[in-house]
Amino acid sequence: MIGKMDCSTVAKLMADYLGDELTAEQREALIMHLAACTVCEAEVRTLQRTIEQMKQLETVSMTNAMAHTRNLAIVRRRPLVQRMFLASLKAAAVLAFGVLVGRYTTPSAAPAPPSSIPVPAPVSASIAPQQPEEHDDMPIHPDWINLARKQVAPRSSFAGRLMLIAESGKPASAG
Amino acid sequence: MPVAVGDTSMANVMEPDEAATAQVYRWAYRFLQNHHDAQDATQEVLTRWIQRRALVVENRTAWLRRTTINCCIDAIRARSRPAPQPDAPDNVVVPAAAAAQRELRERIATSLASLSDQQRTVVVAKLYDRETFASIAAAMNLSVSTVKTHYLRALRAMRGALKDFAEVRI
Numbered sequence: 001m002i003g004k005m006d007c008s009t010v011a012k013l014m015a016d017y018l019g020d021e022l023t024a025e026q027r028e029a030l031i032m033h034l035a036a037c038t039v040c041e042a043e044v045r046t047l048q049r050t051i052e053q054m055k056q057l058e059t060v061s062m063t064n065a066m067a068h069t070r071n072l073a074i075v076r077r078r079p080l081v082q083r084m085f086l087a088s089l090k091a092a093a094v095l096a097f098g099v100l101v102g103r104y105t106t107p108s109a110a111p112a113p114p115s116s117i118p119v120p121a122p123v124s125a126s127i128a129p130q131q132p133e134e135h136d137d138m139p140i141h142p143d144w145i146n147l148a149r150k151q152v153a154p155r156s157s158f159a160g161r162l163m164l165i166a167e168s169g170k171p172a173s174a175g
Numbered sequence: 176m177p178v179a180v181g182d183t184s185m186a187n188v189m190e191p192d193e194a195a196t197a198q199v200y201r202w203a204y205r206f207l208q209n210h211h212d213a214q215d216a217t218q219e220v221l222t223r224w225i226q227r228r229a230l231v232v233e234n235r236t237a238w239l240r241r242t243t244i245n246c247c248i249d250a251i252r253a254r255s256r257p258a259p260q261p262d263a264p265d266n267v268v269v270p271a272a273a274a275a276q277r278e279l280r281e282r283i284a285t286s287l288a289s290l291s292d293q294q295r296t297v298v299v300a301k302l303y304d305r306e307t308f309a310s311i312a313a314a315m316n317l318s319v320s321t322v323k324t325h326y327l328r329a330l331r332a333m334r335g336a337l338k339d340f341a342e343v344r345i
Contacts, residue, residue, distance in 0.1 A: 046334055050334040054298075054302055054333065069197050072214060072217060
C-alpha cells in the first residue's frame with residue numbers, strides 16, 4: 001500500500017477518476033498514490049493522454065448545429081416491404097395497360113377461310129322471303145309473320161313491292 | 176446542450192425535433208469535421224429513424240447516437256476521395272493542423288470501429304456528451320460497474336491505436 005490507497009483500490013477507482021466522478025477526498029488520495037506509484041501513474045497518464053487526443057475532435061455549438069440542420073430535408077423513404085409492394089403494383093398496372101392497348105389496337109387475328117372452300121353468298125332477306133320457322137311447341141300468329149316481312153321488305157323498296165304483289169296477286173297501291 | 180441519455184420523454188416523440196436533429200449533427204460533425212458530410216450523415220440517421228419508428232426503441236437518444244457513430248465510421252471507411260478541409264466555424268484551423276486532425280479523426284474512427292457496440296456507446300457518451308456512468312448505465316440497462324469496465328477497456332483499446340500519434344494542438 002502506498003499512501004492511503006493501494007494499487008487495487010486505484011484500479012477500482014480508475015474509471016471514476018478518468019471520468020471525473022470521484023469525490024474530493026478520493027481524488028486527493030488517488031493523486032497521492034499516483035505520485036508515489038510509477039506503475040499506476042503510467043497507466044493513468046497514458047489513458048488521460050488518450051482521452052485528450054479523443055477530445056481534440058471538437059464539434060460545433062448547439063446553435064451552429066441548429067443553423068445547419070434547420071433546413072435539412074429528410075428523405076422520407078417508405079419501408080422496404082412497402083416499396084416492393086408498390087413496385088409490383090406499378091408493374092402489374094403497366095402490364096395490364098399494355099395488354100388492353102394491344103388487344104384494342106392490333107387487327108383481328110381471326111383465321112380467314114381457306115380459298116378452296118366456297119363461301120356461300122349471303123342470302124338477301126329482301127329477295128328470298130323468309131319462311132316462318134316451324135315451332136312445334138309454340139305456334140306463331142300469321143300477323144306477326146306479316147309484320148316481320150313488312151319490316152324486312154318495306155313498301156318503299158322495289159323488292160318489297162314485288163313481294164307484296166306476289167303475295168296478294170295484284171299491284172300494290174301507291175301511297 | 177447535449178440531449179440527456181436518460182430522457183425517456185423523448186422516446187415517445189416520433190419525429191426528431193430540432194434539438195435532437197442538431198445533436199445528431201454535432202455527433203456527426205465531431206467525427207467527420209465537415210459540414211457537408213455531417214449534414215449527409217444527419218440526413219441518413221434521421222431517415223433511418225423515420226423508417227424504423229414503428230419499431231420499439233426504448234431510448235431514442237441512445238439509438239440516434241449509436242446510429243450516428245456507425246454512419247460516421249462507415250462514411251470514413253468508405254471515403255476514397257481526399258477529405259475536404261475542415262471548416263469549423265468555432266475554431267480557426269490552420270491547414271497543417273487540419274491534416275493532422277484528419278489523420279487523428281481517421282484513427283479514432285478506426286479504433287472506435289474495432290470496439291464493441293457497448294464500448295463505443297459508453298466511451299462516446301462519457302467523453303463527448305459528458306454523461307455520468309449512472310445515466311449511461313440506466314440508458315443501456317447495464318450495471319454501473321459494467322459500464323465502467325466497458326469504459327476502461329475501450330480507453331485501453333484506443334490507447335493502443337493512438338499511442339504513436341503525435342499530439343495535435345489546434
